[in-house]
Every structure is written in structure tokens, then in C-alpha cells.
Amino acid sequence: MANIKSAIKRNKQNEKRRVRNRVYRGKARTFVAKARTAIGEKDAEKAQAATLEAISALDKAAQKGVIHKNNAARRKSRLMKHLATVK
Helix, strand or coil: CCCCCCHHHHHHHHHHHHHHHHHHHHHHHHHHHHHHHHCCCCCHHHHHHHHHHHHHHHHHHHHHHCHHHHHHHHHHHHHHHHHHHHC
């Protein structure tokens, strides 16, 4: 455990941010997984809707700084590529 006052404060801030970021990262992972499942089922409408939700979640995570914008862009690109196979 930290003894220095600034280090104690930094630990508290990091913990708050970790918990806050976890929400956005978790949502992004969940929606991406749902989109991949929908794409695997070969149902074009369901896959399209799930992919759009996943893209929105990835954008939100990138906007909040939870993941890097290029990371979000790469994952969105791969999702869209998979979606194109269904259509």
C-alpha cells in the first residue's frame, strides 16, 4: 500500500476510472460477441441490427478513451467484413 499522499490519491483515482471504464469495455465485448453469434446464424436482418449495436458500443468506448480509436476502427472493420459474408 502506498504511504505517500499523492500516491494514495492516484490509487483512488485509478480505481474509480477502472470501474467506470469496465462498463464501456464490457458492453463493447458483449455486443461484439452477440453480433458474431448473429452473423454465425446467417440471419441477415438480425446480424445487421446486432452489428450496428456493436459498432455503437465500440464508438462509445473509443469516445470515452477506454479503447483506442484505431482499435475500435479495426474491430468495426472486421465486423463489417464478417457481416458482408452473410449478405
